[in-house]
Amino acid sequence: MPEVDFIDTQVAREDTRTLAEKARDRLMLGGGQVALFAAFLVGIALEDAVLVTGFLLLVVVGAIGWGRMPKLNRWAGKRLAKDKRFAQLILIALLAVFPFVFLDNPYLIHLGALAAIFAIMALGLNITLGFCGLLDVGFAVYFAAGAYASSQLAVIFDVSFWIGLPIGGLTAAFFGFLVAWPALRVSDHYLALVTLGYGLIMNLLHRNFTFLTHGTDGVINIPPPSIFGWDFVTPIEIGDLELPFQMNFYFLALIIAMLTVFVSIRLRDSNLGRQWEAIREDEVAARCFGVNVRRLKIIAFSTGAFFGGIGGAVFAHMIGFVHPDNFVLLTSIMILAMVIIGGMGNVAGVVVGAVALTLIPERLREFEDLRMLLFGGALVLIMIYRPQGLFPNSRRRRELQAEKINTLIAESGRDDAEAPGLPDEVKV
Amino acid sequence: MAVDETAATILASEALTKNFGGVMAVNDLSLEVREGEITAIIGPNGSGKTTFFNLIMHLYDATSGQILFGGERRNLLDLPTHKINAQGLARTFQTLRLFPNLTVLENVLVAMSAHVNAGFLPALIKPRSLREQDKGAEEKALETLSMFGARLISMCNEPASSLSYANRRRLEIARCVASRPRLILLDEPVAGMNPTETRGVIEDIQRIHEKGHTVLLIEHDMKLVEGVAHRVFAFDHGTKIAEGSFREVSTHPAVIEAYLGKRAARH
Numbered sequence A: 001m002p003e004v005d006f007i008d009t010q011v012a013r014e015d016t017r018t019l020a021e022k023a024r025d026r027l028m029l030g031g032g033q034v035a036l037f038a039a040f041l042v043g044i045a046l047e048d049a050v051l052v053t054g055f056l057l058l059v060v061v062g063a064i065g066w067g068r069m070p071k072l073n074r075w076a077g078k079r080l081a082k083d084k085r086f087a088q089l090i091l092i093a094l095l096a097v098f099p100f101v102f103l104d105n106p107y108l109i110h111l112g113a114l115a116a117i118f119a120i121m122a123l124g125l126n127i128t129l130g131f132c133g134l135l136d137v138g139f140a141v142y143f144a145a146g147a148y149a150s151s152q153l154a155v156i157f158d159v160s161f162w163i164g165l166p167i168g169g170l171t172a173a174f175f176g177f178l179v180a181w182p183a184l185r186v187s188d189h190y191l192a193l194v195t196l197g198y199g200l201i202m203n204l205l206h207r208n209f210t211f212l213t214h215g216t217d218g219v220i221n222i223p224p225p226s227i228f229g230w231d232f233v234t235p236i237e238i239g240d241l242e243l244p245f246q247m248n249f250y251f252l253a254l255i256i257a258m259l260t261v262f263v264s265i266r267l268r269d270s271n272l273g274r275q276w277e278a279i280r281e282d283e284v285a286a287r288c289f290g291v292n293v294r295r296l297k298i299i300a301f302s303t304g305a306f307f308g309g310i311g312g313a314v315f316a317h318m319i320g321f322v323h324p325d326n327f328v329l330l331t332s333i334m335i336l337a338m339v340i341i342g343g344m345g346n347v348a349g350v351v352v353g354a355v356a357l358t359l360i361p362e363r364l365r366e367f368e369d370l371r372m373l374l375f376g377g378a379l380v381l382i383m384i385y386r387p388q389g390l391f392p393n394s395r396r397r398r399e400l401q402a403e404k405i406n407t408l409i410a411e412s413g414r415d416d417a418e419a420p421g422l423p424d425e426v427k428v
Numbered sequence B: 001m002a003v004d005e006t007a008a009t010i011l012a013s014e015a016l017t018k019n020f021g022g023v024m025a026v027n028d029l030s031l032e033v034r035e036g037e038i039t040a041i042i043g044p045n046g047s048g049k050t051t052f053f054n055l056i057m058h059l060y061d062a063t064s065g066q067i068l069f070g071g072e073r074r075n076l077l078d079l080p081t082h083k084i085n086a087q088g089l090a091r092t093f094q095t096l097r098l099f100p101n102l103t104v105l106e107n108v109l110v111a112m113s114a115h116v117n118a119g120f121l122p123a124l125i126k127p128r129s130l131r132e133q134d135k136g137a138e139e140k141a142l143e144t145l146s147m148f149g150a151r152l153i154s155m156c157n158e159p160a161s162s163l164s165y166a167n168r169r170r171l172e173i174a175r176c177v178a179s180r181p182r183l184i185l186l187d188e189p190v191a192g193m194n195p196t197e198t199r200g201v202i203e204d205i206q207r208i209h210e211k212g213h214t215v216l217l218i219e220h221d222m223k224l225v226e227g228v229a230h231r232v233f234a235f236d237h238g239t240k241i242a243e244g245s246f247r248e249v250s251t252h253p254a255v256i257e258a259y260l261g262k263r264a265a266r267h
């Protein structure tokens, strides 16, 4: 009877490391994280566009080198799996430290908040596109819906941000639901066309439905969020130290982004998420096995849109000003690029994609018009050389008990001549 | 193998017709599949076998006729595709249709969709009852995979795309069994396999049958169903040209002519 070697399949079996080994592993892991974070800080603090470009090239070379070393990759993956909780804690700690590094440069903290907002939206699109495989090229519609709904509620009706935020999300979800109906009658490329048209039409409406959006005047004087009379543009003071108010928005956006990550992971790992992925993989087969494709696609559209709206609401109240130019086709394409470059379906990858695509164009402003050209060129290159994105969506391995599986095999009473897992002779 | 005329009908096709813009893929087809049997549909390529399965799953609307299932004689053509599995029907695909980037185990879990809670809120909250249900489903899925010895289960955490061709065909069958159907539809389950693999899969099919599933299988190589099928339907040009035991059907002049070719009929 062939015994199965489960080294690969079983990731998180009981931790048998001694205390000293554990400490050593965690020190190495934490050290690695801090080093990467430090490199990131250096990169983001660079002022000179040429230096930024050099830094990016270095990152690209590093990433390619890393990708060329699958053994190291697997080793690191296993290490990480063992101390996942620990790594998450360190990451959260580093993200919390980030604004304190730049107390004298609030603009960078502002950029951090912006990156978190785009991460929220990219995670939303990742649900629609990454999980369910629905190409939505009009994501700015939901961004706009959330931004307009929550800001106008605040401006006209004096509604608190904390109520406007969920309403913004729900409004956006409704707009996702709206396009789902016609969109589900078509497939693939046509879906992209339908959502593209939707984005263009809605942006026209943003410009022309002035009673709702104030047209190209934009919605101005959007009040910042406030808690118990303290509002987010008032800096917090600790002793003599005055923390820039951008920090308030940074932490607000960061917390919402972390919640979005949590929801994404919960959904992905659920029956619902698995059925979404089945639709993405083969719709006909999914349907034949009882997956209610229509229902699930509508949920995917609406949920994705919801997070677009949440991002929009936070954006509006942070910037204080909403204009139709924020919601043009380029915005949709940027959010789409974040998901595709990060790696469709990979939650962590999408966050990295969102952060990178928010920060890099900002840091390249010196190049002016050239920057979009460079940027577009880089995107094309990435798509040619790494079409699955920087962090392709690898399958989650389940924790399974090797003994149990071997018992099942033994009970099946089949002694196969062919060794398990080895490819069959025949290829057709 | 004898044909038992007393067994209950599990699936009945009544005057079923499917016209693809002039091509009569299925043409006035009437037949009855008996509960508890292994039934084979044989027929040359293009004789409408796969189209018949697609109609059963309501992937196409029929031009006319109906397909009645179970004791209640429910017309499957009145149901949307995703509700048919829960009636007690599951199928494999002639051209493999696995979920290539899902793991082997997940492929099977998806097939159990009708038996698990896929609600939105439960997914977020993950209540204990759901966790237990999922655990149970996972155990059932592993059990189903063990039907093929170590072949599939040893790959349970690998993407389905990493399976060998023969194992992919096996996974298609495992996926069906996992959805706990009364009637399993297999569309050329041994296509492309070598003789050893073919024998193995045929034994697997017989084992599935012993566990209480009714099996309806399509096979264009007539010899393969000898000794396996209790009842054989021969198709040609979208309609049934013969029915009975393998012996009766394989010696039927219309079958020899249509199926083995005119030349064979002359001998």
Ligand SMILES: Nc1ncnc2c1ncn2[C@@H]1O[C@H](COP(=O)(O)OP(=O)(O)O)[C@@H](O)[C@H]1O
Residues within 6 Å of the ligand: B020, B023, B024, B025, B043, B044, B045, B046, B047, B048, B049, B050, B051, B052
């Ligand atoms: N979706 C379709 N559109 C048009 N013609 C089809 C379609 N599916 C099958 N056909 C035609 O119907 C006939 C029967 O096909 P099929 O059921 O696949 O045969 P079999 O499975 O017996 O080989 C063929 O002539 C085929 O070309």
Ligand SMILES: [Mg+2]
Residues within 6 Å of the ligand: B049, B050, B051, B094
């Ligand atoms: Mg066929």
